[in-house]
Amino acid sequence: MTDDTTAALTLDCIGLYCPEPLFQTRESIDSIEVGEVLEVFADDPAAEEDLTRFAKRAGHEVVGVEHDGDQLRILLRRQK
Numbered sequence: 001m002t003d004d005t006t007a008a009l010t011l012d013c014i015g016l017y018c019p020e021p022l023f024q025t026r027e028s029i030d031s032i033e034v035g036e037v038l039e040v041f042a043d044d045p046a047a048e049e050d051l052t053r054f055a056k057r058a059g060h061e062v063v064g065v066e067h068d069g070d071q072l073r074i075l076l077r078r079q080k
Contacts (some may be wrong), residue, residue, distance in 0.1 A: 005063055005075055007039035008032045014071065017044045025051055029060060029078050037063060038076045047072050 013021035021042045039047050040051060048065060055062050055065045055076050063075035 005037055007053065007075065008036035008072045010039040011041070013040060013042040013044070013047065015043065018046045018050060018076070021047045022050045022054055025076070026054065028060075029058075029076060031054075031077050034078050034080060036078055038078065040074045040076065042074070043070055045070075 005024075009028055009032050011024055013024055016024070021040070021044055025038065026038055026060070032038055040047075042048075044050075051074055052062050053061075053064070060079045061077040063077050065075075066073040
């Protein structure tokens, strides 16, 4: 993942479990402008699959995914 990607909004979903990270991500990505990046932190084991699948279905770009132990950081760029 590139370090030069600046998030317009950071969403902390640590401690939340399915489907809450997905719901909050969907709501948050709608609140940023097209082309901006949403940064999501989550520790739900299903979050990576759920959020990347959501992004692809909704037409958004998965900029990157990082794992730090059992914590996930995912960057999503709003496309439409």
